[in-house]
Amino acid sequence: MNRFEFIETSLKRNIAVIELNRPRQLNSLNRKMVNEIVVAMEEFDRDENVRVIVLTGKGRSFSAGADIDEMMDDNPVSLEQLNQFADWDRFALIKKPILGAVKGFVFGGGFELALCCDLLIASIGTEFSFPEVGLGVMPGAGGTQRLTKLVGRTKALEWLWTGERISAETALKHGVINKIVAPELLMEETMKLAERLANQPLLSVRLIKDSVNKAVDYPLYEGMQYERKNFYLLFASQDQKEGMNAFVEKRKPNYKGK
Amino acid sequence: MFETIRYDVKDGIAWLYLNRPDKLNAFIAQMNREVKDAIKAATFDEQVRCIVISGEGRAFCSGQDLAEVDENMDHGQVLRDHYGPMIKQIRQCEKPIVAAVNGVAAGAGFSLALACDFRIVSERASFLNAFIHVGLIPDSGNLYYLTKLVGHAKALELSILGEKVSATDAVALGLANRLIPLDLWDEEVSAFAANLSTLPTKAIGLIKRSLKFATELTFEDYLEQEAQAQRIAGLTIDHREGIHAFMEKRKPVFSGQ
Structure with missing residues (x-):
């Protein structure tokens, strides 16, 4: 039974899939939908059977942006009291790998949601854009921050100011996405990568994400110290013993995720 | 119109x-x-x-x-x-x-x-x-x-x-x-x-797509896209029809699917 209104979730062989499910509205994001996504993600993050989380959208587009009708009549006070973006902060706390499979339009809030993923696979023909400027506003759910950290100030300003559409090829060139695949095989290729990650030693994958995220926010020296602690921590795991023993004994390791 | x-x-x-x-x-x-x-x-x-x-x-x-x-x-x-x-x-x-x-x-x-x-x-x-x-x-x-x-x-x-x-x-x-x-x-x-209009339409599309890649991609990347395209072609009804027709020694009838 699906207890969510705007998304659909499923779990198959350690891989959780969250699908945006408003295809007729090109998966435009409303507040309840964002909340559902983050709630589902947090549940999967705590679920021992889940190793990787895949985020995608039903229909032809990943998401064409935020639901404009919902916020048209808002004012600064109502927005401050609503504090809707607090839900978005929670995406950054997910510890398991999040794989985004995107296609069609990835605009505005949809682009911001995609930027919350750790890795992105895009169909041929996917277009990204921050069109907020054309509506007299700007991204509010991390767009100016996450995009800038990814592509640098120069490109971020150009794209945010003009609102122009960014092709998958350009997005790939600037490191926004990891690869471009045939539209027919978007899910197949994404699941292949998800399975590959699911088969890696779980704690390594987890602490690598934790450390790489610190590299984005910390000064180098602090980051190096943080990395070191995580490196040491992995020596408390069974998988470290198994991995190194298997290497020395020239056999395939059998990881337990512990 | x-x-x-x-x-x-x-x-x-x-x-x-x-x-x-x-x-x-x-x-x-x-x-x-x-x-x-x-x-x-x-x-x-x-x-x-x-x-x-x-x-x-x-x-x-x-x-x-x-x-x-x-x-x-x-x-x-x-x-x-x-x-x-x-x-x-x-x-x-x-x-x-x-x-x-x-x-x-x-x-x-x-x-x-x-x-x-x-x-x-x-x-x-x-x-x-x-x-x-x-x-x-x-x-x-x-x-x-x-x-x-x-x-x-x-x-x-x-x-x-x-x-x-x-x-x-x-x-x-x-x-x-x-x-x-x-x-x-x-x-x-x-x-x-x-x-x-009677040829395998999906395969035609994939050939067109691959020819574009042939001029745009490096050889390594091209081979990856080629593998994907052949995977898609391999899933078509027309591919199965082609194989069956060959086995049965008759002319294939392609639906474009």
């Missing part, structure tokens, strides 16, 4: 006729838009398995209608707004597109023919990169396609000297795939399109 073109779908073939015969089917902005819209419609129409573009009257297309050109016009913007979107729509289409060149194809009319997958020409057809005669450069993707078809040296010659290429020379140059005698024109164009 259309005013400057005629568009009909019949037996799996979309027929798109440029329809301004008194102007030798010269382009105006509306015709750019209508060609784009018709190609888009054919792309999404599941009945359509082949598209034919031809011209009403004695010309295929004489290029930009000079009556619409004025001295203050920004030529670059005209391309971005009108010709570019039309040519891009053609390039995005994964169904086979045939230019049935019934008469002169000059300027952007030549470019339109070049953007198609096949050019079959009547004895009356000719190609002319006329841009140089008004001090402009070949546009609407013209040189992009031309250099691939005839090579750098010939593309340069045709563009700088601006000499007319006859139907016979077009075939010799590799510009045209087939020359059709006048009295057999309608019949053979139909037969050519009918054949295309």
Whole structure:
């Protein structure tokens, strides 16, 4: 039974899939939908059977942006009291790998949601854009921050100011996405990568994400110290013993995720 | 629905006729838009398995209608707004597109023919990169396609000297795939399109896609895309039909699925 209104979730062989499910509205994001996504993600993050989380959208587009009708009549006070973006902060706390499979339009809030993923696979023909400027506003759910950290100030300003559409090829060139695949095989290729990650030693994958995220926010020296602690921590795991023993004994390791 | 073109779908073939015969089917902005819209419609129409573009009257297309050109016009913007979107729509289409060149194809009319997958020409057809005669450069993707078809040296010659290429020379140059005698024109164009419309349509689309990758990607990346394309082709009903027909020693009947 699906207890969510705007998304659909499923779990198959350690891989959780969250699908945006408003295809007729090109998966435009409303507040309840964002909340559902983050709630589902947090549940999967705590679920021992889940190793990787895949985020995608039903229909032809990943998401064409935020639901404009919902916020048209808002004012600064109502927005401050609503504090809707607090839900978005929670995406950054997910510890398991999040794989985004995107296609069609990835605009505005949809682009911001995609930027919350750790890795992105895009169909041929996917277009990204921050069109907020054309509506007299700007991204509010991390767009100016996450995009800038990814592509640098120069490109971020150009794209945010003009609102122009960014092709998958350009997005790939600037490191926004990891690869471009045939539209027919978007899910197949994404699941292949998800399975590959699911088969890696779980704690390594987890602490690598934790450390790489610190590299984005910390000064180098602090980051190096943080990395070191995580490196040491992995020596408390069974998988470290198994991995190194298997290497020395020239056999395939059998990881337990512990 | 259309005013400057005629568009009909019949037996799996979309027929798109440029329809301004008194102007030798010269382009105006509306015709750019209508060609784009018709190609888009054919792309999404599941009945359509082949598209034919031809011209009403004695010309295929004489290029930009000079009556619409004025001295203050920004030529670059005209391309971005009108010709570019039309040519891009053609390039995005994964169904086979045939230019049935019934008469002169000059300027952007030549470019339109070049953007198609096949050019079959009547004895009356000719190609002319006329841009140089008004001090402009070949546009609407013209040189992009031309250099691939005839090579750098010939593309340069045709563009700088601006000499007319006859139907016979077009075939010799590799510009045209087939020359059709006048009295057999309608019949053979139909037969050519009918054949295309019975081939494995999905595989055709994947071949078109892969050929684009062949010029855009590094070899390593190309091989990865090739593997994906073959995976998709391997999943089609037409692939299974082809194998079964071969085993059963009969002719395959492809559905395009």
